[in-house]
Amino acid sequence: MKVLLTFYGEEKTGLDSSPEQIAETFKTWGEFDAATRAAGAMIACEGLEGGHAATTVRIAGDDRRVTDGPFMETKEQLGGFALLEVSDLDEALEWAARTPWNRDGHVTEIRPVMDYSQYAARLEGTGLEGAIS
Template sequence: MCARVQPPRQLDDLANAPIRLAPGHDCSGDERAAITAEYIALMADDRMIGGEQLQPADTATTVRVAGGELLVTDGPFADTKEIFGGFYLIEAADLDEALELAARIPAARLGGSVEVRPLAER
């Protein structure tokens, strides 16, 4: 059982965070406000432990160690069509409940996808 913690970002800050849409998707100011309200409602759900939006992929730095040598590369790990835009950590009773929460994430219907994975057990 996980303890409920304060989300890393305050809900007021989330309302001012930029919404990055998948290529080919655009929306009006009213639609953006509705999407923001959906994200705020998700963060207010008691099953939500935390989550954050990540900076764009071009701000990434990739680290590798080969032969004991540190190799640092500016940019994302690999060229892909999809990017990892953020994460949520939830507490769900089962996979069905996790999928129900995932389906509420606006990105899932706005050209993106949501991957659901359990935490590794220790």
């Protein structure tokens, strides 16, 4: 099963960190990346630019509203993600616990990637089978 780990925390820039802190951060993330790749679990893992770089799009009918910044005004912002292939939720929990993100009270959310086969099965015999590929 595929799961998306999303990393939330109080937004702060790494540029405020000392060179030693930056090196330690990249080292620990490199170790996480190496471990997940060695286990065959890693699909993708990336950090995201801060909320200042976000653009939000809202569509209502023919009206498209584009605003600068993230969707919600909160102290915690989405900082990055890891897309993993795991056997079950327990394995996802193990990887989430091993991310360097979980220091300093940050939060990791685990969310399964949607399995579209359940929808395809519902379309069988309806003539709409080609709608999901």
